[in-house]
Amino acid sequence: MIVHELSIALSIVEAAEEESNRLGGRRIRAVHLRVGRLSGVVRRALEASYEMACEETALAGSRLVIEDVPVVAHCALCDANAPVRSIQDMRCEVCGAPVSDIVEGRELLVTGLEIEGC
């Protein structure tokens, strides 16, 4: 069964190629990605899929640099944003109240490209 990370890796390659074209077709050495813990993406599966998705594209041989983004939710009790204990225990890390208003941790974003200098 194909993992969904492959679909996602293909989208990353596509997005990076578009950005690279916009930058004048420079060679991309690495793609920086923010991956939320609730994005449903498994890091190792994504890394393996990325290599496959890069084959025969302008990104062949490039690296994927993944930044793991913990879940942050708005806590009504603290009236502030705070990290949650874990995705198995969705409580405010500060006061322990259950939280459901997630403000960070679902994202899947390309945040930067390492390109060859001029």
Added chain:
Amino acid sequence: MLTEPRLVEVRRNILKQSDAGARALRARFREARVCVASVVSSPGSGKTALFEHTLTRLGTTHRVAALVGDLATENDAIRLARSNAPVKQITTGTLCHLEAAMVATALEDWDLRTLDFLLIENVGNLVCPSSFDLGESLRLVLISVTEGEDKPLKYPTIFNTADLAVVTKMDLAEAVDFDEQALTRNIQAVRPGMRVLKVSAKTGIGMDEFIAMLTSHREECVPPASHPADWR
């Protein structure tokens, strides 16, 4: 000449294309005034049995239809077609989840205005479907009493992307020593405040409440059409 690579900041949402597809579907559903609910679960949790019961029951008062996703076979569509509701199978080949584009393709030749409800059965999988929005207004996650009460802790992401949990096969609860408190505690740990319904499609336990939940959800997501008589 070798030069140091430099980092260029960009900001690209990777699921944007898929999300755009989901947004387009959601707009289409709203315009057609059809209430769309999707269901995710492990294989064998009773999605199709719940659909069979729901299509038959809801079909007496509403216009209902279903899309069912599987890697292969038309078996589920054949099973559901016995309810006389329009049913279409989406076979994904090797793909482990449905995406908005597949739903859009499957619905190409359907006039959604002729429907009150569309139910979408995702591929049996508790991992991959969590990253993909299908344009539905309600996402249900099913867990059967035979699966183990710690499933929400093992698959927190799918519970987090769902709106409501449905515990299925309640008729087997006693036979398998189902620990309802433990499951409720685990659901609330990964998704505080999540509503949980308990059903058995086989015996009908909890099905009244399940159908009532769907119809009241429809009232919320599809406001009643303004009647010409109201225009005065």
